[in-house]
Amino acid sequence: MAETTLDGVTKRFAGDDGEVLAVDDLSLTVRDGEFLVLVGPSGCGKSTTLRTIAGLEAVSAGAVHIGDRDVTDVKPKDRDIAMVFQSYALYPQKTVRGNMRFGLEMTTDLPDAEITERVADAAELLDITELLDRRPAALSGGQQQRVALGRAIVRDPAVFLMDEPLSNLDAKLRAEMRTELQALHDQLGATTVYVTHDQTEAMTMGDRIAVLDGGRLQQVGTPMETYYEPTNEFVATFVGSPSMNIVEGTFDGEAIQLPGFEFPLADDQREAVEAGLTGETVRLGVRPEDIVLTDETGPRTVEFETLVVEPMGNENVLHLDHEMGEVVATVGGNQRVRKGDRVRATLGADRVHAFDGTTGEALFNRTRDEQRPPGVVGARGTDDRAETDGGETG
Numbered sequence: 001m002a003e004t005t006l007d008g009v010t011k012r013f014a015g016d017d018g019e020v021l022a023v024d025d026l027s028l029t030v031r032d033g034e035f036l037v038l039v040g041p042s043g044c045g046k047s048t049t050l051r052t053i054a055g056l057e058a059v060s061a062g063a064v065h066i067g068d069r070d071v072t073d074v075k076p077k078d079r080d081i082a083m084v085f086q087s088y089a090l091y092p093q094k095t096v097r098g099n100m101r102f103g104l105e106m107t108t109d110l111p112d113a114e115i116t117e118r119v120a121d122a123a124e125l126l127d128i129t130e131l132l133d134r135r136p137a138a139l140s141g142g143q144q145q146r147v148a149l150g151r152a153i154v155r156d157p158a159v160f161l162m163d164e165p166l167s168n169l170d171a172k173l174r175a176e177m178r179t180e181l182q183a184l185h186d187q188l189g190a191t192t193v194y195v196t197h198d199q200t201e202a203m204t205m206g207d208r209i210a211v212l213d214g215g216r217l218q219q220v221g222t223p224m225e226t227y228y229e230p231t232n233e234f235v236a237t238f239v240g241s242p243s244m245n246i247v248e249g250t251f252d253g254e255a256i257q258l259p260g261f262e263f264p265l266a267d268d269q270r271e272a273v274e275a276g277l278t279g280e281t282v283r284l285g286v287r288p289e290d291i292v293l294t295d296e297t298g299p300r301t302v303e304f305e306t307l308v309v310e311p312m313g314n315e316n317v318l319h320l321d322h323e324m325g326e327v328v329a330t331v332g333g334n335q336r337v338r339k340g341d342r343v344r345a346t347l348g349a350d351r352v353h354a355f356d357g358t359t360g361e362a363l364f365n366r367t368r369d370e371q372r373p374p375g376v377v378g379a380r381g382t383d384d385r386a387e388t389d390g391g392e393t394g
């Protein structure tokens with residue numbers, strides 16, 4: 001186990017039509033024992049970042065530390081890391097046992113008995129003991145993924161590096177493996193850096209998530225921090241599904257003027273806009289669950305026309321039309337709204353976000369009001385009602 005630090009890591013590639021800046025001055029600390037998810041859209045530099053930690057790419061500038069060692073110029077095999085890829089890259093002619101042993105046999109001087117024991121332990125942990133004599137061709141995708149994980153676990157590395165390890169699995173198996181990987185991490189407590197483009201994986205698996213765009217770090221925080229307190233519009237719209245609605249307007253000193261609708265601001269919101277706004281345009285953000293249907297009228301209620309209703313069972317996703325544009329709202333699955341219905345909804349006073357129209361930076365965020373729900377009868381590992389720390393690890 002080891003803390004892993006990227007210090008101003010920059011990676012440029014010579015592309016066909018000029019230089020590509022894949023990672024741009026990235027500084028990030030992955031804490032000892034932490035499960036950190038690197039997330040962002042395709043091409044944002046996630047894999048390249050991971051590969052610079054692994055040593056598979058040399059950095060153009062900056063440094064990488066694993067534990068108290070500067071590994072910037074250290075070969076991958078000497079970095080004490082183990083990598084799990086999307087393609088499991090198992091040797092087809094070797095058995096599961098052979099695949100799990102191979103790396104240790106090639107790169108360590110461990111005695112045979114020790115290797116046998118490590119393989120047996122990892123196989124038991126991953127519930128693949130019965131499969132040890134099979135070859136990869138005789139395994140399902142999920143089983144192959146477990147073998148790939150097993151091969152990493154037997155190395156007992158300081159850091160696990162995982163690049164989209166679940167993306168070849170079908171949706172149900174992926175959801176199962178998500179939970180299993182978390183349980184595995186709880187057991188092993190190993191520092192893990194996990195790359196995915198899938199915000200659901202990031203939200204559900206990460207102790208913290210680091211959101212990248214265009215090679216630049218946008219925000220690093222707990223899933224709840226990135227959801228409730230995004231630093232900019234990119235993070236706000238990337239995290240959460242369906243995405244946050246964004247409507248563009250202008251600030252008139254009191255309220256945000258949107259097409260056909262005026263959103264009055266509370267004093268602290270107005271002050272935040274006055275302090276941070278660089279131009280004229282403000283982009284108001286509101287999550288689908290914060291557009292709430294109501295019979296009442298008020299200063300923040302809007303009438304919409306229902307364009308589309310997508311029933312999901314537990315909820316209905318409504319596509320609503322207004323002069324300000326189309327927005328998406330979610331309501332309970334038992335709330336019957338039909339295409340063509342006119343509906344009235346409130347945007348909660350403390351439920352909206354505002355972003356600078358020029359820079360995209362957050363001017364203010366919604367209030368964060370996590371509550372302890374009824375039915376929680378004891379904190380983790382105790383039987384009292386002591387408050388637990390929400391998201392941080394360590």
Ligand code: ATP
Binds near residue numbers: 015020041043045
């Ligand atoms: P994906 O989710 O699609 O894998 P990613 O976020 O992992 O994307 P990277 O693979 O890190 O993104 O790529 C970042 C940028 O660097 C992209 O523009 C990519 O085209 C470019 N790039 C990556 N590897 C190379 C290379 N070997 N040579 C040239 N350009 C590269």
